[in-house]
Amino acid sequence: MTRKEILTGLGLALFVAIVLSPFASSSPDGLERVAEDHQFVGKAAEKSVAPEVFPDYTIPGVENKSFSTAIAGGLGTLILYFGGFGLARLLASRRDRVPNQSGT
């Protein structure tokens, strides 16, 4: 892939995360809806065991909800870009070190 193609792809992802995310529906998703309808939504853990880095796709301390979501989404998108790229490189390099595995 050329540099231009990579930047176009990443740019589109960032556009979705930053510009479109504030317009996302806040209605319950399919599972939440089923949990509400059948009275087990209360079983969901109130707080995650994991540390709250971007709770509910926001930046803690940023008051404006849309802005907060946009920034959290943009940062997440970049994290996933580098994460996916790094993972692919790791897998490819592992394969290249063990050439007889490449056919499997």
Add this chain to the structure above:
Amino acid sequence: MHIPDGFLNVPVCAVTGLAAVAGLWMSVSRSQAALGERTIPLMGITSAFIFAAQMINFPVAGGTSGHLLGGVLAAILLGPWAGALVIALVLIVQCFLFQDGGVLVLGANIFNMALIGTVVPFWIYKPLSRGIGHIPAAALAAWVSVELASGMCAVELGISGTVPMGLAIKAMLGWHAVIGIGEAIITCVVLGYVNAVRPDLITTRAEATS
């Protein structure tokens, strides 16, 4: 359909956790052959795009929303095994950085969406794409993918005793039959765009020409 902690009991978390580890192990060994210099940046872009698209909940009927799962999209661009790794990566980041999906149920979420909702529908897409074409096959596989993942989620809820099994399956498949239409539309729009600018990135076509 990211399951939060508290919905599944410990045995179900343990079994799905083991199944997720086994599936990801298999994905790592099988995806290596498919990854070339060509696809390394594509895996980054696909991960980034699916994370971003999963933020966009679209309204469906009756005050309910849905968002892209992306399993079929990832599988068509990267092959089913690297596609599974992409969805798993998205779920892991969402779980630990965005508090979306529980920690104890992470294995269940990976099993449902990254494996059942990604690898299995690809096996439907692949033979079908030769018969009815890439885009219609992708649409059907995308819809099936959401039904498979939500059905598996319902079975786990039922086994955990959270909600009666039959009720869970009926309700989950019902809502996700509608959400799956959104999945099919988004998957086809993105694949249509990729097909227009870089047709060689559609996996099954790359295999046919190489």
